[in-house]
Amino acid sequence: MAGIFGLFSNKEYEFAFNLMPANTKATVKETAKRKKQIFTAIAVPLAFILLTILILLINLIPVALTRSGWQSAIGALESELADKTTILGRVKLINGELKIKTDFIVDPVGKNVDFKIIFNTVEEAFRSNASGSVITSYGRSDNGQFLVNATSTAESGPSEILSKFKAIEAVQSADIVTVNRATDPDQYRFTIGFILKPQTT
Amino acid sequence: MKEKETKNDLQELMRLYILPFGGFVVALLIVIFAIIPLLNETFAGIEEINRLRTRHQELIGERNNRVSMQAGLPRQEAVLNKIREVIPQSQTAVADFSERISALAAQNNVRLQNSNVGESVRVNTGAATGSVEIANLELVELPAEFSVTGELNSIIEFLSSIYNAGDFIVIRNMDLQKSVRSSSSSSDARFSTQATDNWNMSMTLTKFQFRVSGSQAEEALSDVYFGVPDSSRPNQQVINFVEENYL
Numbered sequence: 136m137a138g139i140f141g142l143f144s145n146k147e148y149e150f151a152f153n154l155m156p157a158n159t160k161a162t163v164k165e166t167a168k169r170k171k172q173i174f175t176a177i178a179v180p181l182a183f184i185l186l187t188i189l190i191l192l193i194n195l196i197p198v199a200l201t202r203s204g205w206q207s208a209i210g211a212l213e214s215e216l217a218d219k220t221t222i223l224g225r226v227k228l229i230n231g232e233l234k235i236k237t238d239f240i241v242d243p244v245g246k247n248v249d250f251k252i253i254f255n256t257v258e259e260a261f262r263s264n265a266s267g268s269v270i271t272s273y274g275r276s277d278n279g280q281f282l283v284n285a286t287s288t289a290e291s292g293p294s295e296i297l298s299k300f301k302a303i304e305a306v307q308s309a310d311i312v313t314v315n316r317a318t319d320p321d322q323y324r325f326t327i328g329f330i331l332k333p334q335t336t
Numbered sequence: 337m338k339e340k341e342t343k344n345d346l347q348e349l350m351r352l353y354i355l356p357f358g359g360f361v362v363a364l365l366i367v368i369f370a371i372i373p374l375l376n377e378t379f380a381g382i383e384e385i386n387r388l389r390t391r392h393q394e395l396i397g398e399r400n401n402r403v404s405m406q407a408g409l410p411r412q413e414a415v416l417n418k419i420r421e422v423i424p425q426s427q428t429a430v431a432d433f434s435e436r437i438s439a440l441a442a443q444n445n446v447r448l449q450n451s452n453v454g455e456s457v458r459v460n461t462g463a464a465t466g467s468v469e470i471a472n473l474e475l476v477e478l479p480a481e482f483s484v485t486g487e488l489n490s491i492i493e494f495l496s497s498i499y500n501a502g503d504f505i506v507i508r509n510m511d512l513q514k515s516v517r518s519s520s521s522s523s524d525a526r527f528s529t530q531a532t533d534n535w536n537m538s539m540t541l542t543k544f545q546f547r548v549s550g551s552q553a554e555e556a557l558s559d560v561y562f563g564v565p566d567s568s569r570p571n572q573q574v575i576n577f578v579e580e581n582y583l
Contacts (some may be wrong), residue, residue: 169352173352173355173356176356176359177355177356177359180359180360180363181359181362181363181366184363184366184367184370184371185366187371188366188370188371188374191371191374191375191378192374194378195374195377195378195381198378198381198382198385199381201385202381202384202385202388205385205388205389205392206388208392209388209391209392209395212392212395212396212399213395215399216395216398216399216402219558219562222406222409223399223402223403223406224562225409226402226405226406226409227402227562227564227566228558228561228562229409229412229413229416230405230412230564230566230568230569230570231560231561231562231563231564231568232416232561233412233415233416233419233570233575234564234568234569234570234571235473235560235561235564236416236419236423236546236570237419237570237571237574237575238570238571239473239475239546240419240423240475240504240544240574241571241573241574243477243504243506243542243544244573244574244577245573246506246508247499247504247505247506247507247577248499248507249496249499249500250492250495250496250498250499250507251492251495251496254492271513271514272511272512272513272514273510273511273512273513274509274510274511274512275507275508275509275510275511275539276509277508277509333573
């Protein structure tokens with residue numbers, strides 16, 4: 136293309152004469168194969184990575200949709216449960232008020248007793264006693280314990296009455312609070328304190 | 337020629353080492369900055385879904401629990417209404433209470449000697465009763481002291497009538513003694529000779545009422561009631577007591 140004069144130019148001279156031996160077919164094939172391998176070595180992992188990204192991105196869609204579905208279901212349930220005006224809200228409100236108020240009054244309720252039960256219990260304990268024990272007074276202390284003051288002509292009076300109290304099923308606990316001996320007349324004065332079982336009150 | 341060889345060498349080097357290495361670096365960067373965050377996001381999303389599912393199950397459980405509680409609602413409302421009636425809230429029930437005791441004494445032939453009503457007030461907070469901590473609700477005790485005289489049976493009937501009068505009045509303390517002028521010759525003082533005996537009794541009765549303390553409106557109370565977990569159940573002893581005595 137450079138014309139006949141081009142044969143004598145330095146540049147043409149350089150390109151015109153190639154002293155390197157021409158590549159054999161096998162070398163050319165090998166080189167092409169190597170190029171292909173290099174391309175494959177780069178392209179395949181990259182494609183795999185891009186495919187992974189694509190899959191992950193696609194996977195995020197159902198994850199987001201599922202999450203959104205659960206969130207809206209939870210939101211609906213929460214608003215239903217938090218609404219005081221619905222029947223379910225009213226159930227919670229009543230239960231809460233009842234829980235708080237019953238906790239407040241559990242102690243007074245435990246102390247509220249039909250006194251007929253108390254007098255019947257005392258009567259049962261003193262009925263036909265062998266020690267000649269006689270009731271002199273009744274009482275109740277602030278802690279809810281019932282007290283019976285009595286006199287006895289026999290030394291065994293307090294223990295006899297106490298054992299009778301303890302034998303009564305309705306009595307939770309009974310104790311002798313005080314015992315005194317009076318010389319004139321020869322009497323034993325004693326006080327027995329007892330508490331009834333909760334179910335009997 | 338040498339330059340061309342060098343260039344070819346460089347191209348070969350580029351093709352054989354730098355390009356794969358560059359590809360590897362790019363891939364690594366993509367893994368670090370794209371795949372790992374995406375994976376994290378995916379796992380976080382799955383974790384979030386699991387958390388939401390658990391929360392949903394809890395809410396379903398709570399809802400089912402309330403549905404099951406719904407069956408007992410009329411009973412609970414009846415008990416609560418009775419509690420509200422016998423232990424009123426933010427009302428002074430003392431004057432009425434004293435009159436009721438006087439009437440009961442008269443009905444049972446017991447003479448009311450004197451009474452001392454509304455002298456002191458004892459307050460129990462929720463914390464004191466072991467209840468859920470409620471800052472603005474108090475149980476107020478209104479003690480009233482009474483002295484009465486009468487026959488033993490009349491006094492027993494009087495005490496029993498206080499219990500059965502349909503109001504919640506607790507006999508906090510009591511002292512019942514034979515009057516000094518009475519005589520007892522029998523060993524069974526109560527049942528043989530006491531029919532005509534006079535007995536003196538001093539007692540302290542307590543009426544209760546709920547009070548909302550401070551400036552908190554009752555509206556705030558409903559939030560407190562609503563905040564009680566569904567799993568918390570009212571005290572069964574009290575429920576039984578109210579049902580047996582008032583309903």
